[in-house]
Amino acid sequence: MKNNVQLMTYIDRLTGSNTQTLNNLLNEQLAGLFSGVHLLPFYYPIDGSDAGFDPIDHTQVDSRLGDWNDVKALGEGHELMADLIVNHMSAQSKEFKDVLKNGKNSPFWDLFLTKEKVFPNGLSEEQAEKIYRPRPGSCFTEFSLPNNDSANFWTTFTDNQIDIDVTSEIGKEYLSRILKTFSENNIKIIRLDAAGYALKKAGTSCFMLDETFKFIDDLSKTANDLGIETLVEIHSYYQTQIEIAKRVDRVYDFALPPLVLHSIFSKDFTALTKWLTISPRNCITVLDTHDGIGIIDVGPMDGKAGLLNEEQIDKLVETIHVNSAGESKMATGAAASNVDLYQVNCTYYDALGQNDFDYLVARAIQFFAPGTPQVYYAGLLAEKNAMELLSKSNVGRDINRPYLDTNGIEQALNKPFTKALIQLIKLRNSCDAFNGEFSITSGQSTLKMTWKNNEQMATLIVDLTNRNALIEIKNGNDISTTKLDKLLNEALN
Helix, strand or coil: CCCCCEEEECHHHHHCCCHHHHHHHHHCCCCCCCCEEEECCCEECCCCCCCCCCCCEEEEECCCCCCHHHHHHHHHHCEEEEEEECCEEECCCHHHHHHHHHHHHCCCHHHECEHHHHCCCCCCHHHHHHCCCCCCCCCEEEEEECCCEEEEEECCCCCCEEEECCCCHHHHHHHHHHHHHHHCCCEEEEEEECHHHCCCCCCCCCCCCHHHHHHHHHHHHHHHHCCCEEEECCCCCHHHHHHHHCCCCEEEECCHHHHHHHHHHHCCCHHHHHHHHHCCCCEEECCCCCCCEECCCCCCECCECCCCCHHHHHHHHHHHHHHCCCHHHHHCHHHCCCCCCCEECCCHHHHCCCCHHHHHHHHHHHHHCCCEEEEEHHHHCCCCCCHHHHHHHCCHHHHHCCCCCHHHHHHHHCCHHHHHHHHHHHHHHHCHHHHCEEEEEECCCEEEEEEEECCEEEEEEEECCCCEEEEEEEECCEEEEEEHHHHHHHHHC
16 A cells, blocks of 8 residues: 555545546546545445445445446556455345245355354353443344244344354355455455454453454455455554554554544643554554544553543543534434444534634644545545434434535535645655654644654644644755645635
8 A cells, every 4th residue: 555645435425426436536626636545335235224334245336336347447546445344244135035034044044143153052141241342232133034933143233234154164255255356356455344343252242352363364364365455443442453453454543533632622742642652553544434533442441541531531522512513412322323332423524613724733643643644535525514414314423424416526625624635635645754754742732743764854843822833844955844824824815
């Protein structure tokens, strides 16, 4: 993967159309900005119960978006990332429907995980309490089978997402078939979605077990042999991310988004500086994604201190709610149909109170943080909370998953913030210093992040008390300075 800014997007929600339209957008209005694109689920169907993360057929492109030839063509000009949904598939799939029709006589019976497979002697109350799940309630759903029989299938997320038995031969073949399809169609990186939940073992949390690490190792090796890099997507304790990073190609830096918000809200860079001193260097950095803003990634866990304490986290969450005029509260936790309760659902722009300067500072910090930056389409265009969509779907994460058409994109590209961010992206892409060594120093309300590569140096200096931020690029004796407030003012004219 090139060390340039990447784009994360749904095909239809950004373009209002299909893969060819996205290709045109990337080669015209967004030409030269993104070396790679993370295509969020484009499999059949894109409009299931979880926006494509519940595929009926993981190897079929939804025909409304085009076909594999269109994806392959998009990959000719951009490094493509796709999701490998390792933990589950749709209850509407032909495989699971066959199981419901034929029970244990189905050739697909071993593809799916039942409670009995993990707990053959029954599930005790003590064992049930140990199981980690991202939403309240049971992680099993009972389905009727032939001859008045029934079975409790693992449904870690929703009742329409049936967990796969990745240890079975048919489960391994299923994942291998998807990887082969990806490799044949210009997919260069895969995001291992929900990989932390893939292995279940009686008497454990059934999340990020020792066996899970081996599973990720083996799956990564299979992908690497096909010329595909792996990115692991796991929300967990920050030390877990550090450990995972040692064993895979790349991990997400999910601690960065809440720490940047905390820093700007509190005018205190202490926690952020501590993290960026020890954070993995082989990471993808984000501020926003198709999911919410993670909180578990910076909090304490099992008696171990987090990057932020409980009081700081409470203040962080409450400030987001205040800045968004309560809209985030309407989309978070039990307020909407959420599959997780450890994230705050809100656009990053609204989380910062729609303040262009603060948001540009946040993006500058992201671009200077160790790792390869990825920008979510709604974040690129400084979209506000999609309250109308939320009210229609009652899906909390839809607040940050807007549908845009051609007119909406043109209007967004003309926003002063978007113009300023595009200049920031160009600066990040063109400066070779970011391929060198990173250092960071800070006072309570001041931050200095520096990259040095031979004779070239890039430095970001932020002063939250005086609300100043600038980027200095040195190339030998040549020095250029870019003030972030000036970028915004120039974009107004």
